[in-house]
Amino acid sequence: MAKIIFNQQIDDGIYYIEIAGKYRGSMGQFYMLRGWATSHPLLNRPFSIFDLNDHSISFIYKVVGEGTQLLSKLRKNNDLELFGPYGNGFPFVEGKIALVGGGMGIAPLYLAARELMTYSPTNEVHIYLGFKENAILTDLFEAVSHKLIVDTGGYISEIVNVNSYDYVFACGPQDMEMALMQQKNSENSHIFFSVERRMGCGIGACLACTCKTSAGNKLTCKDGPVFPGEVLLFE
Amino acid sequence: MNKALQVKFGNIIFKNPVIAASGTFSLDFEQHFDLTQLGGICTKGLTLSPRTGNKGIRIWETASGIMNSVGLENKGIDLFIKNDLPILKKVRAKGTRIIANVSGSTIEEYLEGITLLAKAEVDMIELNISCPNIKGGGMSFGMTGQAARELVRQVRGLTLLPLVVKLTPNADNIVKVAQCCVEEGADGLSLVNTFNGMAIDIRSRKPVFDNIYAGLSGPAIKPIALRMVHEVCRNVKIPVMGMGGICNGRDALEFIMAGASCIQVGTANFINPLSCIRIIEEIDDFLRKEGIKSLDEIRGII
Numbered sequence: 001m002a003k004i005i006f007n008q009q010i011d012d013g014i015y016y017i018e019i020a021g022k023y024r025g026s027m028g029q030f031y032m033l034r035g036w037a038t039s040h041p042l043l044n045r046p047f048s049i050f051d052l053n054d055h056s057i058s059f060i061y062k063v064v065g066e067g068t069q070l071l072s073k074l075r076k077n078n079d080l081e082l083f084g085p086y087g088n089g090f091p092f093v094e095g096k097i098a099l100v101g102g103g104m105g106i107a108p109l110y111l112a113a114r115e116l117m118t119y120s121p122t123n124e125v126h127i128y129l130g131f132k133e134n135a136i137l138t139d140l141f142e143a144v145s146h147k148l149i150v151d152t153g154g155y156i157s158e159i160v161n162v163n164s165y166d167y168v169f170a171c172g173p174q175d176m177e178m179a180l181m182q183q184k185n186s187e188n189s190h191i192f193f194s195v196e197r198r199m200g201c202g203i204g205a206c207l208a209c210t211c212k213t214s215a216g217n218k219l220t221c222k223d224g225p226v227f228p229g230e231v232l233l234f235e
Numbered sequence: 236m237n238k239a240l241q242v243k244f245g246n247i248i249f250k251n252p253v254i255a256a257s258g259t260f261s262l263d264f265e266q267h268f269d270l271t272q273l274g275g276i277c278t279k280g281l282t283l284s285p286r287t288g289n290k291g292i293r294i295w296e297t298a299s300g301i302m303n304s305v306g307l308e309n310k311g312i313d314l315f316i317k318n319d320l321p322i323l324k325k326v327r328a329k330g331t332r333i334i335a336n337v338s339g340s341t342i343e344e345y346l347e348g349i350t351l352l353a354k355a356e357v358d359m360i361e362l363n364i365s366c367p368n369i370k371g372g373g374m375s376f377g378m379t380g381q382a383a384r385e386l387v388r389q390v391r392g393l394t395l396l397p398l399v400v401k402l403t404p405n406a407d408n409i410v411k412v413a414q415c416c417v418e419e420g421a422d423g424l425s426l427v428n429t430f431n432g433m434a435i436d437i438r439s440r441k442p443v444f445d446n447i448y449a450g451l452s453g454p455a456i457k458p459i460a461l462r463m464v465h466e467v468c469r470n471v472k473i474p475v476m477g478m479g480g481i482c483n484g485r486d487a488l489e490f491i492m493a494g495a496s497c498i499q500v501g502t503a504n505f506i507n508p509l510s511c512i513r514i515i516e517e518i519d520d521f522l523r524k525e526g527i528k529s530l531d532e533i534r535g536i537i
Contacts, residue, residue: 034506039299039454039482043505083267083508200294200301201505204261207279207305208294217287217308222263 001079005056007072011136014104015072016050018058024085025049025057027112028169028194028226031084032202033059035071044083045071046199046221048108048171057082060137062104086202087225090192094120095166099145100128100180102156102172106137108194112169113144126165130156130172155179163189169226170194174234181229191229195220239522239529240515242274244474244496245397245422247358249274250330252491252530253515256478256501257336257361257401258305262322267508272515274497275332276323278315280363282338283348285311289368291445295434300455300480301502302432304444306368307338312351324356334399338363338373342386345376346393353394360396362387362421365403365428367450374428377403380415387419399423399476404456404463405431413467425476425499426467427460453502454480461493468494468535482510484517494535 007017032044045067047059063072090112099109106129116123127145131152142148157179162168163186170180171194197220200206204222211220212233240251254275288308295302327333335357339345364377376386400416402409404427413424429450434443460479468475477495481487482503490498503510
């Protein structure tokens with residue numbers, strides 16, 4: 001059991017939750033959260049780590065169903081359970097890096113930016129955030145990037161020049177990911193996607209979150225959620 | 236470890252009655268606890284040939300339960316023996332029993348699979364005649380006594396490993412299927428697998444699952460599973476592994492009082508990866524508080 005430090009709405013239906021404690025984890029990994037003591041909803045909910053430090057871990061989430069609805073009702077000092085860290089996470093790389101997030105896909109990119117900056121002082125990190133309506137948390141992202149580009153209402157994939165980067169780490173709607181892949185024509189730029197699939201256990205047991213790749217079925221929770229763009233088979 | 240937790244299942248000793256059920260467990264649970272604390276581990280349903288599993292949605296929440304339609308995705312028995320078994324062997328060396336869950340689409344596929352496993356270092360075979368999520372075979376072998384009898388007889392002839400047959404609650408008469416398995420030489424039974432269920436997406440006006448029906452598990456099915464375990468235990472003389480929605484020590488003890496020798500924990504592993512360990516602790520706690528020296532004192536007392 002862990003205690004909530006705060007759990008607040010930061011935009012229409014979007015929440016930022018911070019939980020007390022020292023947790024392990026790295027950019028692109030996720031935790032399964034459970035904020036209710038009953039057997040319904042039965043499954044825990046997966047969320048990418050937004051940030052962590054020596055005394056807390058935080059996540060951002062959007063209320064879309066029963067689980068996130070219940071999470072959003074929790075207040076300071078309420079208890080919840082979390083299991084993780086799960087998944088492979090983004091690779092630690094060096095060079096000119098673009099982090100591209102669409103909608104709630106921005107969630108894993110804040111920690112990614114922070115860790116990439118610390119990993120190598122020569123890394124140049126540019127962040128591209130695309131939103132349907134309101135831009136959120138841009139001041140936080142501004143502080144951890146060399147350049148921040150925010151778009152609302154358009155297609156963020158049209159603003160990024162994929163081939164001008166050594167690495168592109170992206171998370172968002174499948175359309176965005178496909179558009180980024182289509183742009184890529186240089187052997188020297190590498191794209192990694194953090195994908196989302198309907199998940200059961202988070203730990204490689206239930207086999208619900210299959211992700212189709214050129215090397216056969218992979219588990220999003222265990223083999224992913226981060227996959228190199230060229231192995232993903234978009235459905 | 237409390238000796239009272241030990242269970243003799245046929246000729247096999249389990250250090251405690253808690254077994255991780257097939258398809259709900261992976262070696263990755265090691266990041267949460269020492270796997271050798273478990274009484275046993277059932278492998279994911281293995282088939283002779285690799286299977287890519289079902290398309291479309293594979294898991295769906297329902298009131299206090301889940302429906303799944305994974306369709307026995309697995310790498311095949313050869314790769315299991317080559318890749319997974321060496322790791323499981325280390326757990327087995329510390330007394331945790333390894334149970335290979337085997338399935339197939341045809342009798343021939345079952346038999347070839349069993350032949351491959353006959354010399355493998357596993358403690359038991361769990362013959363899965365109850366998977367509702369594959370088109371041919373699987374559950375169809377568990378629906379009637381006659382179908383089960385035919386398969387169990389042939390499998391029995393191929394292996395000296397203890398043979399546990401996993402039954403489906405969707406059978407016309409589960410007691411009759413159980414009795415036929417006993418007559419053909421099964422060493423034990425495990426029940427119940429998932430109940431056939433259905434969900435519809437009212438917006439698209441289509442079934443949620445590509446296969447239309449899927450298997451329901453979790454606390455939602457516990458009372459029915461318990462009743463079936465009770466009925467089967469009263470009508471057969473071989474040991475039974477009880478399962479169906481077990482989430483805590485109390486649930487596990489209910490199955491044991493209904494007659495089960497061991498219990499399997501499935502869906503609860505998804506609620507909390509430590510479920511099996513908590514269940515062992517809660518059973519242990521109950522036995523100590525009640526001054527029970529052996530599970531035999533309370534097994535099948537109902």
